[in-house]
Amino acid sequence: MSTQPLCFSQQALSLFTCFAKAFVMGGSKKVDQLGFFENFCLSGAAAVIAKTAAAPIERVKLLVQNQGEMLKLGTLDRPYNGVIDCTIRTFKSEGLLPFWRGNLPNCLRYFPTQALNFAFKDKVKAAIKPQKSDPYAVAFTKNVVSGGIAGALSLVFVYSLDYCRTRLASDTKSAKKGAARQYDGMIDVYKKTWKTDGIVGLYRGFVISCIGIMVYRGFYFGLYDTIKPIFLGEDAGVTVSFILGYGVTVSAGLLSYPIDTIRRRMMMTSGAAVKYKGSLDCAVSIIRDEGPMSLMRGAGANILRGVAGAGVLAGFDKFKQLYVSYRLGKPVA
Template structure:
């Protein structure tokens, strides 16, 4: 909520949360305790297929790009191809789950003290109203900037993680959980911070009534002109905390299930 509030022009500057702690205090008072989970059902529906597809496509692209390639003999080629495999996996996955990500974003920023003050009552209502007012293509608003965002994020995430793990220890399944945790934390933070400006632009293009029309470059120029370069990083800290807490478990679960 703190992260997406800047995406909605209807939220006056004086009404915005001043920080993460301020958001934790005010949200239950103003919108009710369960508002912390607004859009979470859509997020759950999006999260599981996203993780499954990401790992499946990453393995598929790695099998093609890294076939018969020895890391110790061709380190840089191996690294760049590993980055490419991760980026392609993220981009391919997004083609399948983007409408869910779009609806989740709109529900997250749909603030109000009462249901009557909100634009949507839930997932189906948001889906129906979006298709009715903007057509099916409306569910893919901001798609192309999102492709760039996810390609870079997943390239760094998968590519760096695989490379660092193999650099530290050849047998990945024997790497200690604590080591995996810190590697995943570092990689996730780097990925999230590196791609956050793209993420800011794509979120604002998703939100009805803000930068929902025009091209990504024009949207980015407007953000910089009105808010400075810092505007591209608003909410970055909250995003890093969120990414960091969820980065490790899918990877470790995959390791437990077998490579």
């Protein structure tokens, strides 16, 4: 099992990763001959392209997911009736370009996250000491724990960017606010949050996010290891491998989605007069006031988000093959 951390802030990335492994990395045997920096930049370009392509869906998902807090803050005048209603209303009130609101910090997160994962991965693995002779249950536990630790360590450095992305994407032009936004941009989010809440405001929801990493990894590898022997043989094709990886990623994301909702709803209270006492208080309040299904609002957009990213990466694969061919001076096998 890999020690690469999978967490809620990386669900879109993991969706693109399962595609990238099958189509972008697969079939490009010469890619391994490129240097670390070139591979890092190519992977970064793929991530930025995928995230940017899926940004409108991601913003709609966040608006639907966080509408409960937006109604309390007065930045939303009435609830959304779903993803389609949210899309139409947002387009009418804000236009097309604001659908990419919050995409910059989301893209910026990728590079430090990958660098930190690379830095922490081997150290955490050495501390956990996985062995090939470990029973499945032990290996599974070590993988989930090591991934959770590495993910939490990385999250310390990039969490504020995810917070910033969430606040920007959930910032609407509301009639109650005179069609004015709360934030003017990424820097403004940092300034205002620091002024009202300090560093705590930038890290609200951090603990439940760390727990979410382990929960997500548990679902992901639990499902993958259970389903893989059934559908994949030794000679499984690229398409079947991608479908399995994509299906498991989406399923794990849906099963662990309530935790993502809780952490983002906690983020939304930074700067507000009334805050949740913790993640449990947040969950209880949401279920009591809005019903249990409110924890799943916007979950369907996760599937569409993955499709959008995968579609764009199919085109990016062609560019990557051309680059590798040019760089190495020979066709890609």
